Amino acid sequence: MIPVGLAVPPGNGCDPFLSILQVTSSAFPTGSFSHSYGFECWLADRTIATPEQAEVRLRDWLRFTVATADAVAVAHAFREVLYAEMAGIAGLNRTVEALKLSREAREASAKSGAAFMAAFRDIFGLEATGRLAVIMEAHGQKPHHAVVYGVACAGMGWSEAQTVETYLYGSFSSLAAVLGRLLPIGQSDLQRIIAAAAPLILECSEIARARPLNDMSTLNSALDVAAMRHERLPSRLCMS
Amino acid sequence: MTAHPRVLPDPAWAIGKHALMNLAVRLRNGRTEIDPSSWRIPYQWQGTHYQDNDDQPFLLLINSGGGFVEGDTAHLHATLDPGSRALITTTAASKFYKCPSGETSAEHITIAVGAGALLEYCPDEAIPFAGSRVLRRTRIDIAEDSRLFATDMISAGRIHYGRSGEAFDFHALDSEFVVNLDGVPLIIDRQMATQPDEVAALARMWDGACHQATVIIWGDLPEGIEDRIEQTLDGLGGVKAGASRQGRLLSCRILAAETWMCHEAIHEVWKHVRPALAGKPARLIRKC
Numbered sequence: 001m002i003p004v005g006l007a008v009p010p011g012n013g014c015d016p017f018l019s020i021l022q023v024t025s026s027a028f029p030t031g032s033f034s035h036s037y038g039f040e041c042w043l044a045d046r047t048i049a050t051p052e053q054a055e056v057r058l059r060d061w062l063r064f065t066v067a068t069a070d071a072v073a074v075a076h077a078f079r080e081v082l083y084a085e086m087a088g089i090a091g092l093n094r095t096v097e098a099l100k101l102s103r104e105a106r107e108a109s110a111k112s113g114a115a116f117m118a119a120f121r122d123i124f125g126l127e128a129t130g131r132l133a134v135i136m137e138a139h140g141q142k143p144h145h146a147v148v149y150g151v152a153c154a155g156m157g158w159s160e161a162q163t164v165e166t167y168l169y170g171s172f173s174s175l176a177a178v179l180g181r182l183l184p185i186g187q188s189d190l191q192r193i194i195a196a197a198a199p200l201i202l203e204c205s206e207i208a209r210a211r212p213l214n215d216m217s218t219l220n221s222a223l224d225v226a227a228m229r230h231e232r233l234p235s236r237l238c239m240s
Numbered sequence: 241m242t243a244h245p246r247v248l249p250d251p252a253w254a255i256g257k258h259a260l261m262n263l264a265v266r267l268r269n270g271r272t273e274i275d276p277s278s279w280r281i282p283y284q285w286q287g288t289h290y291q292d293n294d295d296q297p298f299l300l301l302i303n304s305g306g307g308f309v310e311g312d313t314a315h316l317h318a319t320l321d322p323g324s325r326a327l328i329t330t331t332a333a334s335k336f337y338k339c340p341s342g343e344t345s346a347e348h349i350t351i352a353v354g355a356g357a358l359l360e361y362c363p364d365e366a367i368p369f370a371g372s373r374v375l376r377r378t379r380i381d382i383a384e385d386s387r388l389f390a391t392d393m394i395s396a397g398r399i400h401y402g403r404s405g406e407a408f409d410f411h412a413l414d415s416e417f418v419v420n421l422d423g424v425p426l427i428i429d430r431q432m433a434t435q436p437d438e439v440a441a442l443a444r445m446w447d448g449a450c451h452q453a454t455v456i457i458w459g460d461l462p463e464g465i466e467d468r469i470e471q472t473l474d475g476l477g478g479v480k481a482g483a484s485r486q487g488r489l490l491s492c493r494i495l496a497a498e499t500w501m502c503h504e505a506i507h508e509v510w511k512h513v514r515p516a517l518a519g520k521p522a523r524l525i526r527k528c
Contacts, residue, residue, distance in 0.1 A: 047447075056444075060441060060445065064438065064445060094424060095425060098428040099428050101427065101454070101493060102484040215430075216430065217432040219442060221445055221495060222445060225480050225494075228470070228483055228484040228491075228493060232467060
């Protein structure tokens with residue numbers, strides 16, 4: 001266990017490198033390995049049948065769903081901690097939820113948020129996520145993953161760029177790993193897909209950090225359809 | 241007496257370029273009646289119909305401009321009395337023409353639905369022509385015990401125009417369809433394709449479909465209705481669709497190859513939910 005004292009802002013002289021490695025590790029308990037966000041439906045109906053098709057859809061998801069919505073929320077949650085004493089965090093959390101059209105998309109985001117919040121509480125004893133929990137409780141809301149992530153990483157003393165880039169990387173690599181379990185993709189092919197996404201991740205980070213709160217949006221209507229249909233998929237391995 | 245706040249015209253609005261319609265939807269004479277408290281061309285007022293032969297008026301919104309020329313703007317603002325019920329639709333699609341000078345054409349719809357009131361809002365599709373720049377804002381405010389059937393349909397363009405059509409050939413589409421519950425966002429369906437790579441990606445994002453619709457329903461609905469809706473939509477050719485339910489909220493996303501297919505899919509959803517929302521069956525709305 002990492003001592004609580006390690007998770008302090010950089011102003012106190014702490015290098016966040018090790019905490020970044022830990023939080024972005026697939027072993028960090030967020031439950032994201034069980035969510036496909038509708039991709040499992042595309043696998044079931046053979047819309048995705050090859051690694052190449054999976055890569056195209058993964059990249060589109062990152063660019064046109066995550067970068068313009070959840071990653072924007074990550075950046076704004078981060079700024080809420082540093083510059084606004086979380087005054088607007090409840091409104092941001094509501095916006096994140098309202099942008100998700102399907103029940104499973106909302107539940108996946110809330111479940112990952114709860115898991116992340118518990119992990120930061122139990123592992124790091126982070127003050128920022130403790131405050132977020134109080135605010136969410138007061139507003140009767142479930143904290144969403146993007147919001148918890150932004151708040152927690154600000155509390156860990158990461159930079160905004162590190163926070164948004166690791167969120168994008170973690171989202172992409174987690175979903176790629178889920179597809180790797182459901183499709184015949186070798187480990188090396190999977191890692192090649194993740195490596196090839198690096199420039200896109202940086203581009204998406206720029207997009208997310210420059211985007212105003214009121215411009216949070218998604219374009220992937222076909223994924224909305226898949227996420228809704230996933231609720232009635234007869235045989236499923238993922239929760240969303 | 242319910243307050244029916246109006247949007248007042250800005251003196252800078254050019255006559256004929258900036259449409260405005262303020263509607264007060266009132267309970268009166270044992271039925272719901274719609275008063276046009278003020279309007280400006282190119283919106284026109286031609287009264288309402290009672291197509292169900294009961295207390296619910298149908299309003300066919302008329303924009304006599306025929307479409308949005310570059311820089312045109314329209315504002316529709318309506319307030320429904322508690323306990324009232326109304327259906328608002330359009331006489332034709334909202335056509336957004338090319339914007340060669342870089343200006344944006346805009347459509348703003350705001351509707352407040354009172355407690356216990358029913359709004360059925362089902363406008364025709366928005367069609368962004370090649371070279372157009374489109375801003376759309378639809379905001380519907382409901383209360384916990386309101387009932388709502390609201391649709392938002394967007395086409396990729398003039399699909400069958402000329403030899404190869406004009407799908408996804410617009411410059412920018414910034415579209416927002418929001419439902420607030422007691423002042424808090426319930427659904428934000430915001431789609432912004434304002435960068436070239438975003439417009440170029442839309443054909444993939446819509447999985448090759450040329451028309452997209454979102455249907456938002458709020459009310460007491462029968463158990464399992466979302467399953468039956470999706471099953472019905474599965475039986476329609478040229479349509480990919482899903483339905484999702486969370487308590488009183490039901491949302492549907494529809495992708496379709498042709499305009500009529502998308503209209504049919506929306507109508508099928510309406511057929512499922514209208515008996516529960518309005519206590520009567522869906523009907524084909526007469527527009528002529």
